[in-house]
Amino acid sequence: MKIDLTDTTASKINKALVQGRRAIGTPAVGMVLTMVVVTDEENAYDSVKAAEQASHEHPSRTLVVIKRHARTSRDRTQSRLDAEVRVGADAGTGETVVLRTHGEVSDHADSVVLPLLLPDAPVVVWWPVDAPEVPAEDPLGALAQRRITDMYAVQAPLAALESRARSYAPGDTDLAWTRLTPWRSMLAAALDQARLRITAAAVESEADNPSAELLARWLEARLHVPVDRVETTGPVVTGVRLGTESGEIVIDRPEGPLATLSLPGQPPRTLALKVRATSELIAEELRRLDADEMYAVALRGEGTEETLSHV
Template sequence: MKTDLTDTTASKINAALIDGRRATGAPAVGMVLTLVIVTDEENAYDALKTANDASREHPSRTLVVIRRHTSHGPRPWSGSRLDAEVLLGAEGETVVLRTYGEAADHADSVVLPLLLPDAPVVVWWPVAAPDDPVKDPLGALAQRRITDLYTAERPLEVLRTRALSYAPGDTDLAWTRLTLWRSMLAAAMDQAREKVTSAAVEAEADNPSAELLARWLGARLGVPVDRVVTGGPFVTAVRLGTEHGEIVVDRPAGPLATLTLPGQPPRTLALKVRPTSELIAEELRRLDADEMYATALQGEAVKVNV
């Protein structure tokens, strides 16, 4: 069910949500959180599709905030204006908010009345995230703030900025992309039972996931970590040096990786590149502070070897 509202208010949007639930017989009690997506018109469709896929696991109210310039649209608008699309479905509720003028400058005042009562709030910036998410007016409303260094023009420079401004609740999809890597490396070290004396992470030169993984390994293992540049895509290999040989996870391309342990034959394991919907769903499973992300983010920068 879809309802379009032009030049509207938050109270009218709430009324449309209530009317829609009554018409469809869909109660709001099954929704577990409010997901606020802050994006532009160009990226709104993909972000909303991603959120809808993730909401199959986490039924939620999704608020998409699109800041528009007053010159956009069928007619110019010099004052404040709020347009909305209210959509109700099996996975939850979605409100697309297009804000103009003062409404765009104070989007938090538009979003606040639309948050689910007594439910966690997660804010996700698919693109153009603020340097200090917790001090952003919308970010300040949230228990969890999700950014993505892969969308930054200079991701390693932004990473350094985020390390300085980190607050509990911050996380980044460049870190979430490493979950399978970290799990596989931990399992490999448990099997090998060798003391790691050196480490190397192979990826493209400006890959933020590789930088975070290298910092995390350095902090956890207490060893020097080399960053080796390859053609990618993404992280292509991790090599952990031990007294009896290397522990190697190698994934040059595709969904499969080769795991090699000292004194054992190589074996093939699944290590796919996950879609963004799976990454968002993972982040919505836990809303507490991600201490391992903080450790990686604030770890020692790694020198890149070309």
């Protein structure tokens, strides 16, 4: 069910949500969090689709904020809020409210979002594109326990990585890091099985790949060895090589959903290592709402005394 509201208010949107739930016969709300998606018109469709797919695992109220930038001085003086309320099959397993802000309302989107947050529930803010330089200090980011950005969406991802490192606050994370979860799990399992001392390491990827840089920094921090960055044609991260006195531990994924794992003295094995959809990445991030300490370690390249098996 969809309800369109023009030149509306947060109070009217809340009433429309209640009306929609009653109309489809589900007055009870079983949602576990509020997901705020801050995007532009161009990326709104894909972002909403990913959030709604993730809601099948984490029922949530999704608030999509689309700021319509003023083109003329007249536009800047015309403050208006339009909304599209979706419930039932049109909103995954929760509720979706698409908010389009015009004029001065765009500068105070937090005042629109605040009355629409689920009471006593965690808040997650995701910027698919155009993330603020300091997410924790952004008015919308300040409302959230977790703040999700994506360095793949910027023109200079490695420069963005350095900016994220300088501005990091507990609760920040990035989908460039989330994409590495299968790699980190596989590396931890391989080292646990091989039980060999690592003397050198290399990460292979396409140029300027933020996930590869985070993976290299994580390995440097955890293994206390220098990690070479090796440029390949991609796509994304294509391989990791860990040197030992008995030979190399290698995970190689030049293309496709399969990788080859090679351990010294053992035959190669084929393992699944696909590139995951954005909805899967978001769903993973919603499974934990505490600070991601390993992301901070990788972002800053800080060494720890823990073993690599703790991914």
